[in-house]
Amino acid sequence: MALVLLPLLAASCSTLQRDPNWWAARRDPSGQAPDPATTPEAVIQVYAARAVGLKGLLGVHTWIALKPAGADEYARYEVMGWGVGRGAPAIRVNRTGPDNYWFGSKPSLLVDRRGAGVDELIAKVEAAVAAYPYPNTYRTWPGPNSNTFTAYIGRAVPGLRLRLPPTAVGKDYLPNGAPAGLTPSGTGVQLSLLGLAGVLVGWDDGIEVNLLGLSFGVDLVRPALKLPGVGRLGVP
Numbered sequence: 001m002a003l004v005l006l007p008l009l010a011a012s013c014s015t016l017q018r019d020p021n022w023w024a025a026r027r028d029p030s031g032q033a034p035d036p037a038t039t040p041e042a043v044i045q046v047y048a049a050r051a052v053g054l055k056g057l058l059g060v061h062t063w064i065a066l067k068p069a070g071a072d073e074y075a076r077y078e079v080m081g082w083g084v085g086r087g088a089p090a091i092r093v094n095r096t097g098p099d100n101y102w103f104g105s106k107p108s109l110l111v112d113r114r115g116a117g118v119d120e121l122i123a124k125v126e127a128a129v130a131a132y133p134y135p136n137t138y139r140t141w142p143g144p145n146s147n148t149f150t151a152y153i154g155r156a157v158p159g160l161r162l163r164l165p166p167t168a169v170g171k172d173y174l175p176n177g178a179p180a181g182l183t184p185s186g187t188g189v190q191l192s193l194l195g196l197a198g199v200l201v202g203w204d205d206g207i208e209v210n211l212l213g214l215s216f217g218v219d220l221v222r223p224a225l226k227l228p229g230v231g232r233l234g235v236p
Contacts (some may be wrong), residue, residue: 020047022144025104032109033065034097042069042118044125046111046150046162049102055140056105058205058214058229059169062150064111065098066122074098077129081138090138091149111160121159122170123156128156133175142195142213150186158186163204166215172198 019167033045044066050056063078075099079090099107113121132152134144147170154162164171164184174181184192188202198210206226208217214228224234 003211008129026101027096027103028101029097030101030106032107033097033229034114036067036072036074039067039114040070041115042122043067043074044118044121044160045098045109046160047075047107048110048168049098049107049166050105052103058167059147060165060167061102061146062110062164062168063146064125064150064153067183068122071078077125077149077153079134079138079144081140081145081148084136084138087209089136090144091132091135108165110164110166111162113160117159121157123161124157125153128153131156138150141169143170144159144175145170145173146172148173148175148195152218154184155182155186158182161185161187161204165231166208166217169215169228169232172213172215 033120034043046062046064048060049230050060051059053059054119063076065074066074067074076096078092078095078234080092084090093228111184132149137144139145146167146210147164151164151171154164156174162184172190172192174192180189180191183200183202183205185202185204187204188200190198190200192198192210196212200208206217206219208215208226216228217226219226219232219234222235224232226232
């Protein structure tokens with residue numbers, strides 16, 4: 001396994017062309033969120049972008065952006081660790097635009113829901129944000145972190161059909177130490193030991209084994225291997 005995995009991880013790392021001065025890297029809009037001025041319908045989008053610094057070799061940062069019907073701006077929700085130790089909240093709202101580059105990394109669009117029925121989903125997402133059990137806590141590994149938050153939203157609002165990539169380290173950290181729960185897509189079940197070990201099976205999630213926060217698995221619906229650091233190898 002190691003002989004196969006190490007070259008793949010090396011190849012993945014070599015493609016991460018991140019600015020070493022990450023604090024000065026681009027954070028402008030990526031052009032993936034529709035303009036509210038010309039999009040009156042409701043919109044929910046979920047994004048993932050490679051994390052900053054060495055964390056980006058293995059993981060991504062995820063967030064959710066939403067715009068109710070007729071609204072003239074988005075609300076962006078995410079969890080961040082910066083400043084939490086000094087009393088800042090972990091949940092950040094509208095720190096930047098809905099689809100902005102994450103310190104040089106262009107985000108990938110994981111969910112894009114628009115139109116009929118989306119306002120109802122938005123109400124459920126906002127209720128889930130308010131109910132998140134770790135609003136003032138952040139731990140990079142094994143969680144709760146930004147991906148723990150996004151996975152929590154996905155479990156609470158299965159209508160999103162959220163497919164988090166295997167690089168979303170922290171997604172398997174179940175709230176309050178629960179040993180079992182829904183998968184982030186809401187289409188399956190998983191077992192987890194504090195995010196350090198576990199297994200999940202879901203229609204949208206595929207089959208994954210979690211070892212020390214790293215996910216290995218297969219996707220049968222959209223055939224692909226799922227590997228830590230690398231992500232998905234197969235059908236996009």
